[in-house]
Amino acid sequence: MTATTTARPVASKTSSSLHAGRLPRYSELYTLLGALAVVAAVFALLAGNGGFNIVGWLIVSAVVYLLAIAVLSAIAEGRRQAVDRVMRGLVASAFVLALIPLVSLLWTVFSQGITTLTPRFIFGAETSGFNWNTLVTTTVAGAGPALVGTLIITGVATVISLPIGMLTAVWLTEYSKPTSPMRRTITFLVDVMTGIPSIVAGLFAFALFALIVGPKAFSGFSAAVALSVLMIPTVVRSSEEMLKLVPMELREASYALGVTKWRTILKVVLRTAVGGLVTSAVLAIARVIGETAPIYIAAGYTNAINTNPFNGPMSTLAVLSYTGYAFPDQSQPDMSHQEAWGSALLLIFIVVILNLVARLIAAKFAPKARR
Secondary structure (H helix, E strand, C coil), X not given: CCCCCXXXXXXXXXXXXXXXCCCCCCHHHHHHHHHHHHHHHHHHHHHXXXXXXXXXXXXXXXXXXXXXXXXXXXXXXXXXXXXXXXHHHHHHHHHHHHHHHHHHHHHHHHHHHCCCCCHHHHHCCCEEEEECCCCEEEEXXXXXXXXXXXXXXXXXXHHHHHHHHHHHHHHHHHHCCCCCXXXXXXHHHHHHHHCCCHHHHHHHHHHHHHHHHCCCCCCHHHHHHHHHHHHHXXXXXXXXXXXXXXXXXXXXXXXXXXXXXHHHHHHHHHHHCHHHHHHHHHHHHHHHCCCCHHHHHHCCCCCCCCCCCCCCCCCCHHHHHHHHHHCXXXXXXXXXXXXXXXXXHHHHHHHHHHHHHHHHHHHHHCCCCCC
C-alpha cells in the first residue's frame, strides 16, 4: 500500500505582494508635512521679495506628496498599496480643493458682516436723521423690512410649490407607467424648467400680473409665483428620487393586507421617505431664498415694512444685499456696504437654521429601525 502525496503549489512572486510590509502608522502625515515644508522653503528662496504664493504652494505640495508617498509605498509595500495610497491622496486633494472656496466664502462674509449684525439692524428699518448742529444727515442701516419680506415671499412660494411638486412626484412614481407618453412629457418639461434662468421666471411673473392688475404689479405674491416656478422642478426631481428609494416589498406587504393604494402611499411610502422629502423641501427653499433678479423685477424694492404680499412692493435680504453694494448711498457708502454684508450673513444664518430644522424633523418622523 503506497501513500500518495500531493504537492503544494509554490507561492508566486505576485501573490507575495499581498503580504508585503507596511509603512509606519503616521507615514502619510509625516510625508505631507515634509512636502509642505520642503516646497515652502523652495518657494521662499525663489520668491524673494516678490511675495509668497499660497495657492501655488498648496498645489505643488500636493503633487510632491503624491509622488513621495507613491515611491515610499511602492518600495515598502508593493505596487497595489502604492496605487491605493495615491488614489486616497487624490480623493483627499479633491475634497480640500472643493472645500477651499466654501471656507473662503463663509469667512469673507462672516468677517465683513458680523459687526453689522446687531438687534437694531436685524429687526429695525433703515432710518435717516438730520443733525441740526452739524447739518449732516445720518442714515442708520436696518434689515427688518427685508427680513419680513424674505420670510413672507419664501413662505408663500413654499406653500405653492411643495404640494404641486410632491403630488407630481407621487403620480410619477406610483401611478404612471414607465412607457406612458404623459410621464415622458412631464419629465421632459420638468428637466427643461430646471434650467430656466431665474430672471426669466421674474419676467414671467411680472408680465402675468401686469396683465391682471396693471403696470404697477409689484407685490410679494408676484415674486412668490416667480420663485415657485424655480422651486417646483427641484421639488419634483428630488422627491421622485426619494420615493423611488422606498422598497417595493413594503408596498406589496401593504397591498397583501388589503390596504388601499392611496392609504399605502400615505401611510407607508410617504412615511418611509419623510426624511428625504423634508430634505427635498429644504433644498428647494435654499435654492430660491437667495434669488435676487426675479424678486427685484416682480416685487421691486422698499425700505418700509410691508406685511401684505398682495399689495405694494416688498424687499428681501438678497435684494437688500445687492442694492446696498451696487447702489450705495453716496453720502455714506461704508454704511451701504456694511448693510450688504450684514444682510448676506443674515441670509446664510437663515439657511443654516432651515437645514437644522429639517434634520430635526427628519430624525423625529423617520421610521426607526428595530433589531
